Amino acid sequence: MIFLMENSARKPLLFSVIFILLFVANTAVGQSPFIKAIIPDQVNLQYAGSIGYMSTGVGYNLFKEKAALSFHYGYVPEVKGGELHITAVKFEYKPWAIRIKDKLVFHPINPVVFLSYTLGKNFGLGFDRDQYVKGYYFWSPALREHLGVSSELKILGDRSSKIKAISLYTEANTNDLYLISWYENRTTTPIYQIFHLGFGMRMYF
Numbered sequence: 415m416i417f418l419m420e421n422s423a424r425k426p427l428l429f430s431v432i433f434i435l436l437f438v439a440n441t442a443v444g445q446s447p448f449i450k451a452i453i454p455d456q457v458n459l460q461y462a463g464s465i466g467y468m469s470t471g472v473g474y475n476l477f478k479e480k481a482a483l484s485f486h487y488g489y490v491p492e493v494k495g496g497e498l499h500i501t502a503v504k505f506e507y508k509p510w511a512i513r514i515k516d517k518l519v520f521h522p523i524n525p526v527v528f529l530s531y532t533l534g535k536n537f538g539l540g541f542d543r544d545q546y547v548k549g550y551y552f553w554s555p556a557l558r559e560h561l562g563v564s565s566e567l568k569i570l571g572d573r574s575s576k577i578k579a580i581s582l583y584t585e586a587n588t589n590d591l592y593l594i595s596w597y598e599n600r601t602t603t604p605i606y607q608i609f610h611l612g613f614g615m616r617m618y619f
Contacts, residue, residue: 456482456618463585463612464560465502465530467494473504473616481507488530504528506564519568519579526562526585553591562587562609566616579618586611 454472461468466488473484483505490498505527512520537556564585571577592608 454619456484456616458484458486458614458616460486460488460585460612460614462610463614464558464587464589464610465528465612466490466498466500469500469502471502471504480509481505499533500530501533502528502530508566517570519570521564521566521568524564524566526560526564526587528560528562528587530558530560530589532556532558558589558591560587560589561593568618576619577617579616581616581618582614583616584611584613 455475456473458471458473459468460466460471463469465486467490469486469488471484471486473482475482483503486500486502486504488498488500488502490496490500506524507526508521508524510522512522514520533556562585564583566581566583568579568581570579586609588608588610596603596605596608
């Protein structure tokens with residue numbers, strides 16, 4: 415899907431993907447404890463899901479791989495509604511792991527919470543005080559709070575391989591503004607309409 419974008423739209427995302435891959439490759443043989451500590455446990459590539467038309471990210475396993483903390487950069491090209499750059503910090507909890515034979519692990523229901531921030535001169539934590547009095551709008555133009563749930567199918571690698579697993583996942587999420595809008599119009603708006611779907615692939619090290 416990346417290669418369907420125009421050249422000008424592809425460059426920021428492709429640069430991020432290349433940077434992440436080179437970062438992992440160059441630091442995988444790091445010598446110092448600090449370098450080893452900052453090497454991510456996972457990298458991902460995602461389509462849609464509230465953090466860009468396409469996005470990339472790196473993550474760290476927590477609580478013996480029961481959870482993960484990840485950092486993302488997403489891009490929306492101009493042809494998809496206006497050029498946007500989005501950053502996000504995500505926490506995902508994986509309470510259940512269903513083993514399928516020797517090579518597959520299924521995580522059926524994973525609660526997700528994350529914050530996203532849209533960069534750009536038209537976005538900020540608050541509204542322009544010259545146009546709006548304080549408190550006129552209670553939300554932030556740039557900062558969104560998200561709730562969601564994901565499912566993941568993990569394909570385990572060989573023990574001798576540096577790549578521990580590759581997974582495919584899907585995530586449905588909504589944000590604070592959508593929830594408020596749904597609550598105020600809940601008699602006419604089905605709740606499923608306020609959720610956005612994302613699809614992605616992860617690589618574990």
